[in-house]
Amino acid sequence: MSSSKPRKPVERFLSFIPLAGGRSALILHVGKLTQGYWISEVGSAIGGRGFELEKVPTREGVKEVYHVHVSADGASCDCPGGTYHGHCKHANAIRKLMERGTLPPAGAGALALPVAA
Numbered sequence: 466m467s468s469s470k471p472r473k474p475v476e477r478f479l480s481f482i483p484l485a486g487g488r489s490a491l492i493l494h495v496g497k498l499t500q501g502y503w504i505s506e507v508g509s510a511i512g513g514r515g516f517e518l519e520k521v522p523t524r525e526g527v528k529e530v531y532h533v534h535v536s537a538d539g540a541s542c543d544c545p546g547g548t549y550h551g552h553c554k555h556a557n558a559i560r561k562l563m564e565r566g567t568l569p570p571a572g573a574g575a576l577a578l579p580v581a582a
């Protein structure tokens with residue numbers, strides 16, 4: 466007789482808290498893990514939209530910042546998961562927020578990058 470238990474799917478959800486000043490709070494829940502990020506739109510020099518996610522709280526002396534780029538082709542991230550596996554929770558979260566219309570549209574409160582004429 467098999468003794469394997471049915472595996473419970475990992476619960477995933479996220480919270481997005483818009484704040485004044487162009488910076489918002491993002492909280493990712495994966496299973497029992499909860500991780501908070503400061504998220505701000507930093508613009509993108511190559512088209513699409515660029516976001517910066519700063520992990521909070523940071524370990525002392527270690528600032529962990531990831532960059533998510535969203536284009537028509539999908540979302541990419543420069544964290545180890547995004548770099549080596551092509552997908553990660555950061556890119557997924559940003560994509561989900563955009564699909565839901567939770568993130569303000571591009572340009573609203575975004576820090577525009579200087580564009581060479």
Ligand SMILES: [Zn+2]
Pocket residue numbers: 531542543544545546547553554555556
């Ligand atoms: Zn990532």
